[in-house]
Amino acid sequence: MGVLGAEPWSEEMRKRIEDSTGIKAYDIFGTSELSGPLFTECQSQNGIHIWADQFLVEVINPDTGEPVANGERGELVITTLVKEALPLIRYRIGDITVLNWDECECGRTHPRIMRVLGRADDMLIVRGINVFPGQVESVLMNIPEVGEHFMIIVDRINELDIMKVQIEMTDAAFSDKVTDIMDLEKKVGAALKSVLNIAVKVELVEHGSLPRSMGKAKKVIDNRKI
Amino acid sequence: MEEKMIKQISLFAENKPGRLANIAETFKESGINIRAFTIAEAGDFGIIRMVVDNPDSAHKVLHDAGFTVSETNVLGVEMEDMPGQLAMIADVLSEKDINIDYAYAFVTKTEKAFLIVRVNDIRGAVKALDGANIRLLDMSDVHDI
Numbered sequence A: 001m002g003v004l005g006a007e008p009w010s011e012e013m014r015k016r017i018e019d020s021t022g023i024k025a026y027d028i029f030g031t032s033e034l035s036g037p038l039f040t041e042c043q044s045q046n047g048i049h050i051w052a053d054q055f056l057v058e059v060i061n062p063d064t065g066e067p068v069a070n071g072e073r074g075e076l077v078i079t080t081l082v083k084e085a086l087p088l089i090r091y092r093i094g095d096i097t098v099l100n101w102d103e104c105e106c107g108r109t110h111p112r113i114m115r116v117l118g119r120a121d122d123m124l125i126v127r128g129i130n131v132f133p134g135q136v137e138s139v140l141m142n143i144p145e146v147g148e149h150f151m152i153i154v155d156r157i158n159e160l161d162i163m164k165v166q167i168e169m170t171d172a173a174f175s176d177k178v179t180d181i182m183d184l185e186k187k188v189g190a191a192l193k194s195v196l197n198i199a200v201k202v203e204l205v206e207h208g209s210l211p212r213s214m215g216k217a218k219k220v221i222d223n224r225k226i
Numbered sequence B: 001m002e003e004k005m006i007k008q009i010s011l012f013a014e015n016k017p018g019r020l021a022n023i024a025e026t027f028k029e030s031g032i033n034i035r036a037f038t039i040a041e042a043g044d045f046g047i048i049r050m051v052v053d054n055p056d057s058a059h060k061v062l063h064d065a066g067f068t069v070s071e072t073n074v075l076g077v078e079m080e081d082m083p084g085q086l087a088m089i090a091d092v093l094s095e096k097d098i099n100i101d102y103a104y105a106f107v108t109k110t111e112k113a114f115l116i117v118r119v120n121d122i123r124g125a126v127k128a129l130d131g132a133n134i135r136l137l138d139m140s141d142v143h144d145i
């Protein structure tokens, strides 16, 4: 088994890791402010259990600071209940997630955070619509022809936001027919549009041409001057 | 039937300066010679297609250099270097309902012209062109050009 953290990853990424390596992959969550990795998934692999006797967790609307309804997306806020040296009260970690208070399949009643969807500061607003890089990753993971390396580039041209997603070409996707490649770009564009609700221009780029960052990967270039 | 086909090397390239020079340099270092060459452009990317004297080695060299590359079976059709030849070949194929995906031509020092063709039914195309007494290149021809 593997316990994987440090950066948000998607359900589709889990499938890819498990299928290609044969291990079971579990998500782990924590930050250095809270003393490192603290919470992990149980055997059900369906959300990260927060130990509610140790930490008080809330999910809030980042703009108003008010808690959102159960099951709604918002920013995670944590209060430490037993930490003595450096207690934190309603500490805004900056991660966007969904909290689930339902009893887990495993029998535990501690609430679960259902996947970190991204960082609050990673969130892009494109033509008024919230876009998380994690959503793009999820879509790409469901299209086996394309690789996992991508870059979101946002420009403002004639007062209009234009979102482009560059994806690296793979040996599997490459065809020597131009129309095959254009069809693949259209297919990925349509899949992104159905999830993000905005038009996305997809551009396949050469293998190895996108930056490989260590640690927290930077997946967005925002060229808009606001 | 494979001996009537030739292997084409195709690679994916962004439209960026220096890509071609990079490929040429890679080939020079490996002693690979290009016999025919074309670029299909489509906005921000292009597909470079070429016939080389040693396709298997070219494939390996390019792949190891980090390119996305594939090998495709195509036909090398010998033409007299005179008008009407291309139309004649197209007719032979269309009579058998064979579509040409793409084609490009090159001329050699022997005064012959060659047409490199990718079709949707390569076996059918070999049969049709053979039947019309049109000569097809094999890999040893490519080597000797």
Ligand SMILES: [Zn+2]
Pocket: A042, A043, A044, A049, A104, A105, A106, A107, A108
């Ligand atoms: Zn559980």
